[in-house]
Amino acid sequence: MKIAVNVHLKKGVLDPQGKAVLHALETLGFTDVKDVRVGKQIIIDIDTADKKKAIEEAKKMADELLANPVIENYEIEVK
Amino acid sequence: MKIAVNVHLKKGVLDPQGKAVLHALETLGFTDVKDVRVGKQIIIDIDTADKKKAIEEAKKMADELLANPVIENYEIEVK
Numbered sequence: 001m002k003i004a005v006n007v008h009l010k011k012g013v014l015d016p017q018g019k020a021v022l023h024a025l026e027t028l029g030f031t032d033v034k035d036v037r038v039g040k041q042i043i044i045d046i047d048t049a050d051k052k053k054a055i056e057e058a059k060k061m062a063d064e065l066l067a068n069p070v071i072e073n074y075e076i077e078v079k
Numbered sequence: 080m081k082i083a084v085n086v087h088l089k090k091g092v093l094d095p096q097g098k099a100v101l102h103a104l105e106t107l108g109f110t111d112v113k114d115v116r117v118g119k120q121i122i123i124d125i126d127t128a129d130k131k132k133a134i135e136e137a138k139k140m141a142d143e144l145l146a147n148p149v150i151e152n153y154e155i156e157v158k
Contacts, residue, residue, distance in 0.1 A: 006120050021121065024144055030136065034124040041085050041120040042100065045113040057109065065103055 001046050002079035003058040007067045008039035042066055080125050081158035082137040086146045087118035
């Protein structure tokens with residue numbers, strides 16, 4: 001079962017990569033872009049068919065390794 | 080309207096970051112993880128209410144700037 005963990009900087013934390021992409025898009029003529037945030041999407045293939053268990057395990061992984069709780073939020077998505 | 084562009088390395092392209100996460104998870108005791116792929120999730124806030132137009136524009140952005148078509152795939156998601 002594939003689970004995606006989407007990790008993003010918290011609101012209020014400066015995202016220089018997002019700002020760089022925003023400026024590059026403006027330069028390319030995309031003028032109606034208000035904001036860009038760049039984060040990570042980690043896709044984990046867990047060897048189980050139990051959706052609830054997989055989500056719980058992915059949550060633990062995010063807490064222990066994948067996200068930095070000081071500056072990052074994460075959300076979990078079943079793929 | 081917020082659109083997410085998920086950019087991942089193509090199948091067959093080595094993902095060293097994913098491999099590193101996989102090994103770290105194993106070390107932490109998550110033994111039922113089969114594979115990990117690490118990609119980017121770019122969230123773009125486009126100033127339009129037209130969903131179709133926003134998706135089309137995000138596609139253009141991905142083609143022109145966000146993804147490297149030689150080694151990366153992308154998918155677009157309305158947030």
